[in-house]
Amino acid sequence: xxxxxxxxxxxxxxxxxxxxxxxxxxxxxxxxxxxxxxxxxxxxxxxxxxxxxxxxxxxxxxxxxxxxxxxxxxxxxxxxxxxxxxxxxxxxxxxxxxxxxxxxxxxxxxxxxxxxxxxxxxxxxxxxxxxxxxxxxxxxxxxxxxxxxxxxxxxxxxxxxxxxxxxxxxxxxxxxxxxxxxxxxxxxxxxxxxxxxxxxxxxxxxxxxxxxxxxxxxxxxxxxxxxxxxxxxxxxxxxxxxxxxxxxxxxxxxxxxxxxxxxxxxxxxxxxxxxxxxxxxxxxxxxxxxxxxxxxxxxxxxxxxxxxxxxxxxxxxxxxxxxxxxxxxxxxxxxxxxxxxxxxxxxxxxxxxxxxxxxxxxxxxxxxxxxxxxxxxxxxxxxxxxxxxxxxxxxxxxxxxxxxxxxxxxxxxxxxxxxxxxxxxxxxxxxxx
Amino acid sequence: xxxxxxxxxxxxxxxxxxxxxxxxxxxxxxxxxxxxxxxxxxxxxxxxxxxxxxxxxxxxxxxxxxxxxxxxxxxxxxxxxxxxxxxxxxxxxxxxxxxxxxxxxxxxxxxxxxxxxxxxxxxxxxxxxxxxxxxxxxxxxxxxxxxxxxxxxxxxxxxxxxxxxxxxxxxxxxxxxxxxxxxxxxxxxxxxxxxxxxxxxxxxxxxxxxxxxxxxxxxxxxxxxxxxxxxxxxxxxxxxxxxxxxxxxxxxxxxxxxxxxxxxxxxxxxxxxxxxxxxxxxxxxxxxxxxxxxxxxxxxxxxxxxxxxxxxxxxxxxxxxxxxxxxxxxxxxxxxxxxxxxxxxxxxxxxxxxxxxxxxxxxxxxxxxxxxxxxxxxxxxxxxxxxxxxxxxxxxxxxxxxxxxxxxxxxxxxxxxxxxxxxxxx
Numbered sequence: 001x002x003x004x005x006x007x008x009x010x011x012x013x014x015x016x017x018x019x020x021x022x023x024x025x026x027x028x029x030x031x032x033x034x035x036x037x038x039x040x041x042x043x044x045x046x047x048x049x050x051x052x053x054x055x056x057x058x059x060x061x062x063x064x065x066x067x068x069x070x071x072x073x074x075x076x077x078x079x080x081x082x083x084x085x086x087x088x089x090x091x092x093x094x095x096x097x098x099x100x101x102x103x104x105x106x107x108x109x110x111x112x113x114x115x116x117x118x119x120x121x122x123x124x125x126x127x128x129x130x131x132x133x134x135x136x137x138x139x140x141x142x143x144x145x146x147x148x149x150x151x152x153x154x155x156x157x158x159x160x161x162x163x164x165x166x167x168x169x170x171x172x173x174x175x176x177x178x179x180x181x182x183x184x185x186x187x188x189x190x191x192x193x194x195x196x197x198x199x200x201x202x203x204x205x206x207x208x209x210x211x212x213x214x215x216x217x218x219x220x221x222x223x224x225x226x227x228x229x230x231x232x233x234x235x236x237x238x239x240x241x242x243x244x245x246x247x248x249x250x251x252x253x254x255x256x257x258x259x260x261x262x263x264x265x266x267x268x269x270x271x272x273x274x275x276x277x278x279x280x281x282x283x284x285x286x287x288x289x290x291x292x293x294x295x296x297x298x299x300x301x302x303x304x305x306x307x308x309x310x311x312x313x314x315x316x317x318x319x320x321x322x323x324x325x326x327x328x329x330x331x332x333x334x335x336x337x338x339x340x341x342x343x344x345x346x347x348x349x350x351x352x353x354x355x356x357x358x359x360x361x362x363x364x365x366x367x368x369x370x371x372x373x374x375x376x377x378x379x380x381x382x383x384x385x386x387x388x389x390x391x392x393x394x395x396x397x398x399x400x401x402x403x404x405x406x407x408x409x410x411x412x413x414x415x416x417x418x419x420x421x422x423x424x425x426x427x428x429x430x431x432x433x
Numbered sequence: 434x435x436x437x438x439x440x441x442x443x444x445x446x447x448x449x450x451x452x453x454x455x456x457x458x459x460x461x462x463x464x465x466x467x468x469x470x471x472x473x474x475x476x477x478x479x480x481x482x483x484x485x486x487x488x489x490x491x492x493x494x495x496x497x498x499x500x501x502x503x504x505x506x507x508x509x510x511x512x513x514x515x516x517x518x519x520x521x522x523x524x525x526x527x528x529x530x531x532x533x534x535x536x537x538x539x540x541x542x543x544x545x546x547x548x549x550x551x552x553x554x555x556x557x558x559x560x561x562x563x564x565x566x567x568x569x570x571x572x573x574x575x576x577x578x579x580x581x582x583x584x585x586x587x588x589x590x591x592x593x594x595x596x597x598x599x600x601x602x603x604x605x606x607x608x609x610x611x612x613x614x615x616x617x618x619x620x621x622x623x624x625x626x627x628x629x630x631x632x633x634x635x636x637x638x639x640x641x642x643x644x645x646x647x648x649x650x651x652x653x654x655x656x657x658x659x660x661x662x663x664x665x666x667x668x669x670x671x672x673x674x675x676x677x678x679x680x681x682x683x684x685x686x687x688x689x690x691x692x693x694x695x696x697x698x699x700x701x702x703x704x705x706x707x708x709x710x711x712x713x714x715x716x717x718x719x720x721x722x723x724x725x726x727x728x729x730x731x732x733x734x735x736x737x738x739x740x741x742x743x744x745x746x747x748x749x750x751x752x753x754x755x756x757x758x759x760x761x762x763x764x765x766x767x768x769x770x771x772x773x774x775x776x777x778x779x780x781x782x783x784x785x786x787x788x789x790x791x792x793x794x795x796x797x798x799x800x801x802x803x804x805x806x807x808x809x810x811x812x813x814x815x816x817x818x819x820x821x822x823x824x825x826x827x828x829x830x831x832x833x834x835x836x837x838x839x840x841x842x843x844x845x846x847x848x849x850x851x852x853x854x855x856x857x858x859x
Binding site for chain 2: 017018019038039040041042089090092093094095096097098099100113114115141142144145146147148149151152154155156157158257258259260261294295296297298300301304305307310311330332360361363364365366367368370371373374375376401
């Protein structure tokens with residue numbers, strides 16, 4: 001029996017200061033859809049499944065462990081376009097839709113953008129997710145394509161440096177330190193049955209979200225969902241929580257490569273990411289990172305003047321309850337730079353931030369987040385990321401505005417410890433001796 | 434979109450597009466120069482030095498703080514290669530005044546910062562700060578060296594260098610390390626003044642502020658100049674296909690097929706090449722995606738790059754070295770098919786839909802619209818997006834096949850990956 005979409009509740013949320021609103025459609029069967037009206041010529045839609053490359057450990061109804069091989073979420077994403085009607089890519093193309101998909105550590109997203117035939121394209125999206133079918137031949141062919149994708153990433157030294165940093169923080173066997181595409185060995189075991197079982201057990205109404213952004217009518221979106229979405233209501237499997245360790249597994253790792261200037265990645269373990277008030281903590285960390293290491297900081301100017309780096313970028317990311325900052329770039333003296341980073345964290349923790357610096361950085365972050373509402377893809381992707389973390393991207397603007405200097409300083413004291421950091425380096429071959 | 438065009442002073446053009454639906458004001462100022470070694474290396478260095486400070490904000494710290502104070506307004510400075518021209522662009526993106534928390538004039542402050550960056554750089558004794566010049570030279574040198582780590586980009590750069598040896602087009606937008614090394618504070622300052630005082634300028638503004646000529650002339654101090662755009666050097670026909678292999682430490686090999694595109698970049702051809710690009714490689718229903726990736730499983734990506742102004746096309750793909758002959762043959766087979774008009778109505782229609790979608794996306798994105806505009810201006814035949822879309826709809830399959838028949842293979846370049854001896858794992 002197909003799942004019914006007859007009963008639903010629509011909630012409209014308005015953000016007058018931001019000049020935005022969205023509608024949340026909560027179906028009684030557990031499925032959720034968000035419609036974000038924007039006056040853009042091109043509409044964007046994304047169907048996101050709360051299942052990413054790091055989600056490998058589950059239990060079934062008998063409480064028995066179920067472990068997915070590395071790279072399965074990503075492999076499945078590649079093979080989700082083939083339906084009994086044919087290749088969905090062709091159906092999109094005929095309707096003028098530009099389709100794509102990607103696998104993140106904590107979600108899989110299928111998306112399209114289209115200027116015309118929006119509901120028809122949306123129908124294609126929901127139908128190929130509902131009815132994807134798998135063949136032995138296509139599965140074998142896909143292994144060769146993904147092997148090339150894996151090799152492409154292996155040759156990317158910055159990516160390798162970051163991956164090694166995560167292995168230092170959380171251990172090489174941690175799901176977030178693994179390549180999202182798996183490895184050339186792990187993908188060999190996949191069969192059409194592996195893909196079909198994973199899809200049947202994981203893709204369901206309760207752990208997915210549809211987000212549509214553009215000039216769309218809510219009634220037509222609902223109608224399209226009713227006609228084209230056929231997924232089980234819930235999963236027979238329960239995801240096991242990833243439990244990031246505190247501290248670091250290893251403080252340092254290096255790899256030799258004929259790269260001209262060494263790459264570095266300094267990790268700061270900020271885990272665990274809390275289930276409640278996560279957005280507030282994230283905003284505090286964003287502000288703290290910019291104050292500590294941003295281009296306007298004395299630290300940045302001084303280290304650049306001393307030639308301790310050629311490139312230096314900062315960022316932070318959550319994956320489930322993992323939370324870490326990454327300071328990365330190119331440096332001929334990564335060891336010295338790392339010592340400066342740790343010293344600077346310790347000193348700033350004692351001294352705190354200056355009021356004027358704090359207000360200025362907060363203003364800058366606020367401006368950046370508001371500007372993010374100019375792009376349909378960014379709007380929808382941010383909405384999905386926040387939604388899966390029980391947050392709301394539209395409210396994040398207010399969250400930032402409400403952070404106080406004392407809160408940012410508390411965050412610094414509680415989360416930024418020089419002991420919880422590590423350094424990963426890709427060194428030049430000549431340095432090996 | 435309704436463009437309003439005007440001339441600020443002779444040689445300095447302004448295009449204004451009223452945009453109310455965005456949260457940002459977007460303004461770009463582009464100087465157009467011929468592509469040569471000195472301009473490429475010099476302008477790349479200039480983009481870094483000029484971003485280090487202005488007369489009012491002498492250090493990177495002070496300048497960044499001013500940008501942050503102004504709600505994180507973003508000003509990017511960069512050179513871009515189009516045909517055998519270099520566009521040196523200052524691109525401003527500034528939060529609209531209505532989102533200011535305390536009623537500040539964000540756009541006014543942004544214009545002032547942009548103006549300072551263009552017209553009032555940090556100078557010491559009449560020249561750029563020597564410390565900044567030397568430090569940025571060093572950083573840039575390291576970054577150019579490290580491009581070898583981006584295998585697809587490096588392989589494409591080498592392939593174009595080999596194919597276009599002796600032509601300006603062989604020069605990458607960032608120039609070369611040797612020319613960069615010769616720059617000092619004096620020669621860089623001279624290059625800056627020649628840019629500011631004599632290069633043709635195109636200004637694009639997408640926003641809703643009243644950007645009157647009076648307001649612009651209060652912050653932009655342009656002198657009159659000749660508006661002469663650089664041309665492109667002619668390239669001879671292909672006599673013999675060159676095959677070059679170079680080695681690198683990598684898990685994957687990168688194959689680049691370089692083509693010459695004959696014929697003039699007349700309007701019809703330009704538009705027909707857009708459709709050809711979609712049919713050949715750009716979309717997931719294109720020949721290379723469907724056949725070389727999906728059917729033959731030879732690669733994960735096959736990226737097409739097409740400089741219609743110069744008449745150079747490249748296909749870059751990451752492959753297993755043992756498949757290089759198969760990959761080349763498969764790519765060429767699809768090209769020959771399109772040249773012979775061997776494609777279905779459905780493929781043609783899909784390509785048209787995809788091209789139209791890309792242009793419609795540019796209607797939503799001022800920076801995409803600006804890139805499109807600059808490319809067409811440098812080509813010497815600006816056509817509004819809407820008109821270009823109409824032209825696309827008028828094309829026939831024969832037009833596309835005819836345009837494709839001007840494409841000839843010139844150089845086959847393989848960056849042969851050899852696995853490292855040292856383990857690349859922890």
